[in-house]
Amino acid sequence: DAGITQSPRYKITETGRQVTLMCHQTWSHSYMFWYRQDLGHGLRLIYYSAAADITDKGEVPDGYVVSRSKTENFPLTLESATRSQTSVYFCASTNRDSTYEQYFGPGTRLTVT
Amino acid sequence: AQKVTQAQTEISVVEKEDVTLDCVYETRDTTYYLFWYKQPPSGELVFLIRRNSFDEQNEISGRYSWNFQKSTSSFNFTITASQVVDSAVYFCALHIWGNQGGKLIFGQGTELSVKP
Numbered sequence: 001d002a003g004i005t006q007s008p009r010y011k012i013t014e015t016g017r018q019v020t021l022m023c024h025q026t027w028s029h030s031y032m033f034w035y036r037q038d039l040g041h042g043l044r045l046i047y048y049s050a051a052a053d054i055t056d057k058g059e060v061p062d063g064y065v066v067s068r069s070k071t072e073n074f075p076l077t078l079e080s081a082t083r084s085q086t087s088v089y090f091c092a093s094t095n096r097d098s099t100y101e102q103y104f105g106p107g108t109r110l111t112v113t
Numbered sequence: 114a115q116k117v118t119q120a121q122t123e124i125s126v127v128e129k130e131d132v133t134l135d136c137v138y139e140t141r142d143t144t145y146y147l148f149w150y151k152q153p154p155s156g157e158l159v160f161l162i163r164r165n166s167f168d169e170q171n172e173i174s175g176r177y178s179w180n181f182q183k184s185t186s187s188f189n190f191t192i193t194a195s196q197v198v199d200s201a202v203y204f205c206a207l208h209i210w211g212n213q214g215g216k217l218i219f220g221q222g223t224e225l226s227v228k229p
Contacts, residue, residue: 101163102217106157107156
């Protein structure tokens with residue numbers, strides 16, 4: 001399917017487990033982003049990537065790891081999940097450069113018990 | 114500090130009323146970009162508008178209009194004759210430059226409820 005997809009859409013995990021959220025886009029966009037959405041905080045940037053093998057921290061990177069070996073994929077890993085990481089996670093991408101509108105995936109609802 | 118403030122957490126109106134969503138931003142950049150996104154109850158994020166700092170013309174798209182004022186660092190969004198389908202959370206965002214390219218800083222969002 002064309003566009004930007006996220007998997008899984010829903011995930012329940014236990015505290016201390018490692019979890020990887022996947023993001024895949026078919027447009028060959030250079031920029032990709034990971035956000036978390038929490039009530040009262042809006043969308044906060046976790047990590048972003050300007051191109052394959054180029055990543056940088058956003059506002060709330062602690063406890064998360066990213067990699068980008070291929071342009072189309074941008075996985076987000078929670079190394080040791082905590083309850084405070086319970087959230088909805090959105091992946092996004094943009095073409096041309098970062099000043100243009102971002103296209104968002106459908107989101108992954110993660111619950112850490 | 115570079116940030117976006119949406120002071121209105123929730124707004125409730127009756128259908129056909131006009132409603133304005135406020136957005137105030139702070140940035141040290143002279144060239145910058147502002148955005149509005151809509152998040153309906155289904156959860157997806159939908160792009161509405163992008164505006165650069167050199168273009169202060171107001172924009173109208175159907176029932177939607179945007180008022181950009183650099184003097185007050187505001188980029189407000191007005192819905193005319195609101196409809197139930199306008200019920201959503203609306204986010205204002207500011208593009209800023211980081212170490213490895215650019216990124217968006219979002220406001221906390223305004224939840225708009227339009228009642229029939």
